Amino acid sequence: MSSATQYLADALKALAQPTRLKIIDFLRGGERCVCEIFPSIDEEQSNTSRHLNQMQTHGILSRRKDGVKIYYAIKHPEVFEIIDLASAIVKREIELRSSLINNVEN
């Protein structure tokens, strides 16, 4: 397999996970090393490393080595756009649902 659709699904899947979203959000501030990332997002070093690796493999993050430290950064600016658009959807959905509840109550 591994058609174009599968590649696209894999790229989106690389974003669609809470720990990875926390990492991406932290990287809005620019390139950061693992030793800065995992304490900031409050996850274990090993778990953070796996998620960073996964995102790098799927082309979401760039990786740069400097001495003993590994620096990760968002590779394509579209990543932020995607997340902002998805956030807009979620926000609108929550509004829609709470207004539905209000209509039932009134």
Place this chain on the structure above:
Amino acid sequence: MSSATQYLADALKALAQPTRLKIIDFLRGGERCVCEIFPSIDEEQSNTSRHLNQMQTHGILSRRKDGVKIYYAIKHPEVFEIIDLASAIVKREIELRSSLINNVEN
């Protein structure tokens, strides 16, 4: 749990699957009933129904009943923008990787 980050991850996850991407792509043509969708994407009726249900639950699709038929449509136009942005990333990544291979060969 179910924080804002979890909601966001769930929304993205609702897009990040090949069968669901095929459905979304088919719905670029507008509202369609299940009986049109599942033959077009070449998936089983029951499987298609589950994915449609999942996307509707997560606010990706709208659902409208007309007689015995159920019509689904993309609820938020941002869905298409997200997928187009993700496609652009995948395309650029593939280009980057094939140019790396060329550099090794030459």
Place this chain on the structure above:
DNA sequence: GCAATATATGACTATACAATCATATATTGC
């Protein structure tokens, strides 16, 4: 060369997910 620091990885577990098959539940026209 050794200790300290940074990162990655093997082994494992628990949970989530996708797909399939069979079947249930509308809705409609006759």
Place this chain on the structure above:
DNA sequence: GCAATATATGATTGTATAGTCATATATTGC
């Protein structure tokens, strides 16, 4: 009311995923 059509769902299975713990592998400064 019955047959036909459209959609949804219960039960099951195989596979993927996230997280944890322990440990391995750089790299650096001394």
